[in-house]
Amino acid sequence: MGNWKKEKQQLEQGDLQETKEEQEKPKSLGREILSWVGTIFFALILALFINTFVIVNATVPTGSMEDTIMPKDRIVALRLTYYVSHPQRGDIVVFRFPDDESLLYVKRVIGLPGETVEIKDGRVYIDGAEEPLPDEYVKGTPTGDYGPYEVPQGHYFMLGDNRENSEDSRFWVNKFVEEDKILGKVYFRYYPSIDWLE
Numbered sequence: 001m002g003n004w005k006k007e008k009q010q011l012e013q014g015d016l017q018e019t020k021e022e023q024e025k026p027k028s029l030g031r032e033i034l035s036w037v038g039t040i041f042f043a044l045i046l047a048l049f050i051n052t053f054v055i056v057n058a059t060v061p062t063g064s065m066e067d068t069i070m071p072k073d074r075i076v077a078l079r080l081t082y083y084v085s086h087p088q089r090g091d092i093v094v095f096r097f098p099d100d101e102s103l104l105y106v107k108r109v110i111g112l113p114g115e116t117v118e119i120k121d122g123r124v125y126i127d128g129a130e131e132p133l134p135d136e137y138v139k140g141t142p143t144g145d146y147g148p149y150e151v152p153q154g155h156y157f158m159l160g161d162n163r164e165n166s167e168d169s170r171f172w173v174n175k176f177v178e179e180d181k182i183l184g185k186v187y188f189r190y191y192p193s194i195d196w197l198e
Contacts, residue, residue, distance in 0.1 A: 056094045056184045060106055064160035064167065066139050069106065074191040077184030087156055092186040092197055098174035106186060107168055111157025118148040122163060137161050146170045154179050
């Protein structure tokens with residue numbers, strides 16, 4: 001008789017435990033789903049923040065920056081660079097195209113605010129200097145005479161490294177890029193290979 005009571009109690013306890021586990025399962029599943037939703041939401045907010053305030057991630061569609069950046073290369077520009085300093089000559093930058101701000105362009109900063117830029121026989125001269133700018137990054141031997149261009153304060157004059165095949169400041173209707181339209185400085189290419197561009 002005693003054994004039967006013990007067995008009955010054990011069975012009842014087992015039933016109670018199973019009922020508790022069944023009740024806890026939906027709660028655990030709900031908590032797990034909420035945890036995943038929270039993690040995904042946080043990751044999306046973080047990605048949006050980084051893409052809006054920290055980096056510019058872009059694909060270069062043309063050969064205007066060859067051989068520094070090739071067509072279809074994917075690049076990363078850091079927005080934070082120009083929060084603490086101004087663009088410098090030689091920087092490769094991502095900016096809003098002055099003739100159509102819905103487009104992003106990638107070029108090299110050549111003329112700084114207040115300077116006069118002139119191109120003679122394909123070589124760039126600043127403020128009437130006798131010696132042209134170094135152009136070791138320029139593809140081939142550029143030709144042509146352009147300018148002089150007087151760069152307004154707060155603006156920059158841009159050229160592509162592939163001077164013979166680049167739609168740049170020489171040919172735009174609005175020839176200069178406002179500083180606040182420069183989104184970031186390009187630091188590296190990450191596809192098809194990783195390559196620092198400084």
